[in-house]
Amino acid sequence: MLDVKRALAAARAPERTHTLPLSTPWGDALAAAGDDAEVLPEHPRPTLERASYTMLNGWWDYAFVPTGRADASPLDLAGALALVSTAAPPATFAGRIRVPFSPEAPLSGVRRTLTPGELLWYRRRVSAPARGAHDRIILHVDAVDWVAAIRVNGRLAATHAGGYLPFELDVTPYLNDGTGADADGTFLIEVCVYDPSDAGMQPRGKQRLHPGGIWYTAQSGIWQSVWLEVVPAAHLTALSCRGAADGTLAVEALARVAEPLGADAALALDLAVFDAEGTRVLDARLPFDARPATAPAPSLAQLAAAMGAPALGTAPARRLRATLALDTPRLWSPAEPYLYRVEAALIAGAAPCTADGAASAHAAAEPDRVRSYAAFRTVHVERDGAGTPRFFLNGKPLLLKGVLDQGYWPDGLMTAPADAALVHDIEAARASGFNLLRKHLKVERARWYYHCDRMGMLVCQDAVQGGSAYNLWHTSRKPTVFSATWRRYRDDIPHHRVALSSDDARYQLEWTATCADMVRHLAGHPSIVAWSLFNEGMGQFDACAAAELVHTIDPTRPLDAASGWYDQHCGDVYSHHNYFRPLTAPRDRGRLKGYARERGFRAFLLSEFGGWAQPVDGHRFSDAVYGYGDFASPAAWRAAVRASLAEAEALAPHGLAGYVYTQLSDVEDEANGILTYDRRVNKLATPDDAEGAGA
Structure with missing residues (x-):
């Protein structure tokens, strides 16, 4: 039965009138270190790590510039790509911004919102790293929200669309006409960004220009690390090593070949796998496909190219797909997150004879050497001995005990102020009894997944939602009151x-x-054990088609096609959000669709519940408090949280395969976290150690 009183209280978020100063210990340390502080200096990509790299985090010039458009309506992807591609850099810049914090974040030093009628410009002159005659300099940008154009030494080098995913660019052709850096050994990088936030339709997660309640401060521009690498002319751009419990190791790689080797140069990957003691347990030489690879449709790059975006500065990619086998592997699990070290070398040598029998003149090149890692584990949905659908890890049923993780910080917004801050949150979740984090409507930086991999924290990864302005009746109020609509709304x-x-x-x-x-x-990443595609109907469409697509790309992980409500009878999970009713584990009724129909059953997941609010004086972000429940004391709040978790766990014998409690930390107005927003207080800890449990 619906708890009408609490549901009505939650229907309207209190209005925020002012915010309060709030920062994390890591943000304080960064600010105290001054202008020369190292900002997120760790290698940003542990799954494809070279011996050296040059971090470009730190101070850049910035400017907000009007778009100059008479029409103030937000641009779509095609219009945004055209705008940033043709915009001229400003004559003057306003000041300095600390990259990779977005201008809206306090740690950026700017604290200014980018509006839909503006462009955000970045500029920095950087020293060119030393390189050999045929080496390439690669610029990496790990995330910029939403559409960006990159200029090198004043020339348009590339555009990128997508606010949550990394991209890279070979800048070598733009360095003094490709012969090297400028006379002083430096070159100029300029980045132009357009981001309408929730005024547009693009995937944006929880960002909103007018935040409050469950919606958070919009952010824009560069919000993850920017860095350089020097690589050989033939170099890897992606490497994935996925091990299964039976010892199968699926290897996928992408490589690019620049001149002087030529696109027809023969490529092979020398792969060696080592156990934790350093013993080589597997090695192989794997050939690449001789033909240039085309990304399996759909991809953002293909979509942008179809809209006229310049695809400059990149050579055609080559693909490798291979399967190896390891006898009796050590399996990865939360109790023992065993990782194998992987060393790989991309070998580029003489190409085969040409069609007329002449030998290729391409000479062998220095190999591109990288380090990565792999784990062996298998996850799937299956019936247990009693016939109940469960999540199985390595052939054994496992109750998923999850907590919702938004990945927001008061001083960095979506950018964690330090690598240690990421580790802190994972450790706090594990210490609170959870074995899974649901990364909610955000793609995190690569190091977060690496830490989950090495620490044994399971991850349910959400896709990022978007669409036009949300209809509150259809996305919240109707499904809250009329739960019968959850299975009947196509x-x-x-x-x-x-x-x-x-x-x-x-x-x-x-x-x-x-x-x-x-x-x-x-x-x-072995820690990722499930995908979640749509959340609470926001921007949802054709969930069954989306489930089939994702299952085709990655058949090794279960997925939740529609988290919360508006289930379309597909995917691996029957998913409920339950904040205002007694917790239950209902049977999955109705005719299944797609690949789920072939199996004949799905697991039941309580994918959100709880949300009990408990603000802590001195650790609040604003004067508004949003969440569920009203408690007389922190002790009463702790009792309610523990009772809710026990109530959920008690449903396991009755068909519950997993749960996700809301949530890991407070976020802006939401005071329903186990941790305070500044991560200084663990509210679930006992009074004696609560103040010291944050950091």
Whole structure:
């Protein structure tokens, strides 16, 4: 039965009138270190790590510039790409911004919101790293929100779309006409960004220009690390090593070949796998496909190219897909997150004879050497001995005990102020009894997944939602009151798509490409055990088609096609959000669709519940408090949280396969976290150690 009183209280978020100064210990340390402080200096990509790199985090010049458009309406992807590609850099810059913190974040030093009628410009002159005659200099940008154009020494080098995924650019052709850096050994990087936030339709997660309640401060621009690498002319751009419990190791790699080797140069990958004691347990030489690779559709790069975006500064990619086998592997699990070290070398040598029998003149090149890691584990949904659908890890049923993780920080917004801050949150979740984090409507930086991999924290990864302005009746109030609509509201009917803010075909294309790219990008992380595609009907459309696509790209992980409500009878999970009713584990009724129909059952997941609010004086972000429940004391709040967790766990014998409690930390107005927003207080800890449990 619906708790009407609490549901009505939650229907309207209190209005925020002012915010309060709040920072994390890591943000304080960064600010205290001054201008020369190292900002997130760790290698940003542990799954493809070279011996050296040059971090470009730190101070850049910035400027906010009007778009100059008479029409103030937000641009779609095609219009945004055209705008940033043709915009001229400003004559003057306003000041300095600390990259990679967005201008809206306090740690950026700017604290200014980018509006839909503006462009955000970055500029920095950097020293060119030393390189050999045929080496390439690669610029990495790990995330910029939303559409960006990159200029090198004043020339347009590339554009990028997608606010949550990394990209890279070979800048070598733009360095003094390709012969080297400028006379002083430096070159100029300029980045132009357009981001309409929730005024547009693009995937944006929880960002909103007018935040409050469950919606958070919009951010824009560069918000993850920027860095350089020197690589050989033939070099790896992606490497994924996914091990299964039977010892199978699936290896996928992408490589690019620049001159002087030529596109027809023969490529092979020398792969060696070592156990934790350093013993080599597997090695092989794996050939690349001789033909240039085309990204499996859809991809954001293909979508942008179809809209006229310049695809400059990159050579055609080559692909490798191979399967190896390891006898009796040590398996990865939360109790023993065993990782194997991987060393790989891309070998580029003489190409085969040409069609007329002449030998190729391409000479062998220095190999591109990288380090990575792999784990062996298998996750799937299966019936247990009693016939109940469960999550199985390595052939054994496992109750998922999850907590919702938004990944927001008061001083860095979506950018954690330090690598140690990421570790802190994972450790806090584990110490509180959880074995899974649901990364909510955000793609995190690569090091977060690495820490989950090495620490044994399971991850359910959300796709990032978008669409036009959300209809509160359809995304919140109707499903809260009328739970019968959860299984009866189709998302493939045109007027239903209007209600779910997903009727625009341009949004559908971009969301689909973004989701597919996310799955491919994160596929190599063993900690990720499930994908979640749509959340609470926001921007939802054709969930069954999306489930089939993701299952085709990655058949090794279960997925939740529609988290919360508006289930479409597909995927691996029957998923409920339950904040205002007694917790239950209902049977999955109805005819299943897609690949789920072939199996005949799905697991039941309580994918959100709880949300009990308990603000802590001195650790609040604003004067508004949003959450569920009203408790007389912190002790009463702790009792309610523990009772809710026990109530959920008690459903396991009755069909519950897993749960996700809301949430790990407070976020802005939401005071329903186990940790305070500044991470200084663990509210679930006992009074004696609560103040010291944060950091």
